[in-house]
Amino acid sequence: MSSDDELMSGGEMLARALRDEGVEVIFGYPGGAVLHIYDALFRTNDIPHVLVRHEQAATHAADGYTRASGKIPVVLVTSGPGATNAITGIATAYMDSIPMVVLSGQVPTNVIGEDAFQETDMVGCSRPIVKHSFQVRHASEIPGMVKKAFYLAGSGRPGPVVIDIPKNTTAPGEQYPYHYPKDVRIRSYNPTTRGHGKQIKKAADLLVAARRPVIYTGGGVIQGNASEQLIALAKELNYPVTNTLMGLGAYPATDRQFLGMLGMHGFYEANMAMHHADLILAVGARFDDRVTNTVAKFCPEATIIHADVDPTSISKTVNADVPIVGAATQVLEDLLKQVRHLKGKKDCAYSSEAIDRWWTQIDAWREAHGLWHAPRYQSRSDDIILPQQVVEALYRVTKGEAYVTSDVGQHQMFAAQYYRFDKPRRWINSGGLGTMGFGLPAAMGVQMAFRDAHVACVTGEGSIQMNIQELATCTHYNLPIKIININNEALGMVKQWQDMQYGGRHSESTYADSLPDFVKLAEAYGHHGMRVEKLSDLEYAMTECFSQRDKLVFMDIVVDPEEHVYPMLIAPNGSMRDMYLSKTERS
């Protein structure tokens, strides 16, 4: 602190600290406990603020913004209901390791604990779903806490950080010298960024000696901006790559070496390759139960190298033979260097013939059941639209260049399977928590980050209704999102499970008679609505939709309600090679 530090109130310090941190957008909603902050923002600040229509949407919008851009946004909500409304979005971000800083108002310090009006223990409520949290005790702590919050949110394994701010600490009356720290050191927090040299060597030896290798990567490669390094390593070795639902786009989908997504609704060739592999290199993935199927039967013949920035991810569900703690970029670079070094030696174990044989096997799997090899779906009648065809049309019309957000359900899986992402940060969905209602607000965040880009929200008539109020926010800020509502008149994914496991009893999963007229609904908010019912209209309608650059278009596309998502891993007790491939076939 020096003598020329400017004097400011807590509210002003907060506003200034956000600017000094380089924050480019705030997603928020005002209320009593944050009125001092909103007033300070009004008076002193030039950071754009997006006024959402529900606090959950503020967190999802912030989430979409950072997934697409890599920049860390801020969420600002009031105490009590404002804070609890934000909880679902914080949990969503936490599960997918998405950085964000959430500022929640709190009742004044002197009444905390007295069940004051709009008091909720936000630090307590959010504790299991944040990377860390702070509560301001004194206004003078604000700049330092903001600095720490951003540092923690974005470094190591990223995640949401909450700062709980009692109203009195932002009051305009009291002023303190403002100083924004240049850097920050937290003695109890030193994330490892570089994998251990000995482990890298061990891993590289195994890599070049592999005969049936698979590179399996997750959200960590996207969040860690390691796509380039992944491609370089895969190309050097000519090894197949599969991505998790969270990791799509890390490896170009249109490249021959890409096997598609793996896991529950993953590609046949990806799941088969995993099951038969003798070596798996996992990077920034966490062996989620939706990937492994029955852990005891997971990849029975494989040696597993597992690199992750978070040591707790390693050997949590599946034991790693070679654990490497480090950032994805660094680990992949070091591996590439070592692999090149080994390949330069005369007696290197690498065998391109063996890898060719592995590719022959993989290509046979592809040919048999690969989703991109030939259409695997079958229409019941010529003019009924299938959900897969909607995503394919979207892919063609946007030339694979759109940012695609999604909700949760069958439509999400179809989007993940049929939109081929060639670039990271283009596919934005709630993978870990599976939050219906994520898609539209996330798309708002993406569009805020990239005002001129095509942003499509692939959703279902169930999910879209969970945050439909955000259509107003889109009007407010002219966000020309394209909503692709795959309307199967049901909670399709629930219905699919009921078809497969509950004798087709559709308990509370249909509501055809109470669906709104989505076209009129969109129009009521000032947007453009379209309804598409026939396959022969689909392509034209999709083109028409994306030609409207400046308007939000709501495409309500009626699809076959009977369609199921396949492949689907057989559970319980199945391995990764056990899949349903259609209503009548299994692997």
Added chain:
Amino acid sequence: MKRTLSLIMENEPGALSRVVGLFSQRGYNIETLTVAPTEDETISRLTLTTSGDDRVLEQITKQLNKLIDVIKVLDLTEKTHIERELMLIKVRAEGEQRAEVKRCVDIFRGAIVDVLPDVYVIQLAGSSSKLDAFIEAMSEAGILEVARTGIAGIARGAKAFRV
């Protein structure tokens, strides 16, 4: 298997609840837990005992290390170490019993810290099994109340576990 972990962590509000929350959130159990600031006011030392196989313990240790407030975690179970627990116990001590209880306290090297006509309050420190044995010995006299602190632990030798 029983494990004793020692943690050095920031003496910050909320730090303890994060440690405790982690155990319930991830389905691990805590058997005993003691915590207090150290000679350095900014740091707390926590000893906890839990149970689990190697795999569970590895996860617990990693998860604890991941908490921002936790500076270091040490598994004392793997080292030669000292564990002590303190107990305050209120027992009935009337008539002939009085002398018997007193003798027992002496044998266990405890101390009588409050004396009433028919009751003693006894202080006893030592390993948990010693405390268990004393409770067993007092059961006939009649135990009115037991307050145990849980284990505090430290590794043997000159090497210090600190920031």
